[in-house]
Amino acid sequence: MSGIVCPLPATAEGCIELGHGGGGALTHRLIAGLFRPAFGVSTHPPGEMSPHASAGAPRHDVSGAPLHDLSGAPLHDFSGAPLHDGATLAVGGSRLAFTTDSFVVTPLEFPGGDIGALAVIGTVNDLAMCGARPLSLSAGFILEEGLEIALLRRLAGSMGRAAAAAGVGIVTGDTKVVERGKGDGLYISTAGVGLIPPGVAIGPHFVRPGDAVLVSGDIGRHGIAIMAAREGLGFESPIASDMANLAPAVDALHAAGVAVHCLRDLTRGGLATALVEIATAAGVEVQVDAAAVAVSEPVRGACEILGLDPWYVANEGRMVAFVPAAEAARALAVLRAHPGGADASVIGRVTAAAGPGRVCAATIGGARVLDMLSGEQLPRIC
């Protein structure tokens, strides 16, 4: 093929494709097959606590700290510990949650948000999913030559406002500029630390048969909003991103005395991928009732037209929560009282411990097993 240059030698392994960043099966393969071995991380049996949980000293080495996410998808856990949204570090007598995230969204400003606020909220949400109160963030900026200063000023202002609203400081950062054509205007890379209150223990390995599964609101808004903005789809009803800080809702669950077993924010890969990840990491069977999951009319309409499944569409302000069945009603009331939570619902339950773990959805004619997103969701042809 003339005119095509692959930056890597053409091997049987091929090149990175967009699907490797989709947060689904390809992303997982990259982590398990490439990053983990390269970082010399041993695999721990599922269900075992992270090795760093018992460490007495601060740990910043890769081997002790499950690194998080290059793609925006949750569970870039390199450590082999139960997959989760961030690492837990024992520091003195306290437990710190530590996470990192990168933001490469186009367009930089979209209905319902922008890349600046998204960087703050996405990082804060990852900390909240560890049960942590977010404390401080770092922000690294990769700016493309030619980016308008006025736009950067708007985005930085948006970041500042989002951080103030979330009660976190952006305390350190870094700026690099790349040549025109080598970036989409602006990429932001963040890290975040938070403090896990005593007694809070959240992660897939705490999921138990009988647990109720809740979703904190209607799904699919962010992915459709971005797609509509990026492709100029011009739907009749404008769809805004669901981008929202989930930490207050997590706080409220704890304040209400709900013993939360596991949380996961729904980012790329959507609800289905998050459920499959948790079921797999916890080794349980989860049964969900598709009809119980709220999807707004505009999102359903867009998905119908494009041939997308809203269960696999990205969100930035929704989470799933696994809680003891007896506390499901209380948890639901708490979630519904939060902004964006009016459509929160109990969508299913953990039925049994089941080897490799799986998620079953009831259908009109029977049940089907849900799969992770494979590659990118692409619109159908007809």
Place this chain on the structure above:
Amino acid sequence: MKYVDEFHDAASARRLAAAIAARTTRPWTLMEICGGQTHSLLRHGIDQMLPEAITLLHGPGCPVCVTPAMAIDQAIAIAATPGVILCSFGDMLRVPGEADSLLTAKAHGADVRMVYSPLDAVALAAARPEREVVFFAVGFETTAPASAIAVLQAERLGLRNFSLLVAHVLVPPAIEALLAAPDNRVQGFLAAGHVCTVMGDGEYGPIARRHGVPIVVTGFEPLDLLGGILACVDALEAGRATVANAYGRSVRAGGNAPAQAAIRQVFTVVPRTWRGLGEIPASGLALAPAYAEFDAERRFPAAPAVAARASPCISGEILRGRRKPEACPAFATACTPEHPLGPTMVSSEGACAAYHRYRRPVAA
């Protein structure tokens, strides 16, 4: 949501399934033409509601599945030409040709873009006069009108840098070819509702009469599918080889006249090779002589033949309804949606992709 929710009602679905069971007195083998129908059947578990005596075979109505590997390799070669932007529908980008897919070509540096409409490619050509924009036009009668309108739009705008690589195919000749095969098992067809929305159902009467099979125009929601199956079983039990329309809310007998006119103006009917089915006479569209200037095959040299990789893929058998995805030794092992060995594992319309998503065996 209007026109969706009422066709998902579980109680009505059970009533229809019961009616099908009551009407069925002996084994019948039906084929749903469209891959969208296959996915809906499996996604909603409709096949599990049917009596044992009803066998559903999955048809060739997956546009990316039947696009020949040679056409994909041609698209990849064009995409590799400096200065070219190659556009197509999202699903098409993942399907492997003899060796690679357009997404692989993109990862290797080719400018390959997903568009939602051929008109987006025309707009791109207008905005980037220094680039050659090629739209890889695939699909059935459903997508052909949009391709035709894109050509008319490019002509109106006087664009010299826009062309189509045409691989459009037509459904009725494929049904005819399946029925004419000596080992045909199909006794009744569920015709593809959206194709009929464009073309009407007039082409199916002669086929039904010639081959003695009922053909029922069928939609895509659970109740549409059950209604179509009931109408087809009813016709089979009564010995009627007729055409019925079970998708009346979308399909008119005459179809969409302006869309048909656009197809007739821009395209001409030609023989076409279908992946898995071979060459079928008068089963494809090519640009009519008056629009030949928009033909990418005249603008770019023919791609050198790409050596096929040895593959256990049985997608040809699957597209003809001879075997089911689970019968393939590579299914869900060597062949997965992330690394498809054949076209039927790609797309929201491929039969193997449907089985992988909804019926993959999972150890309990």
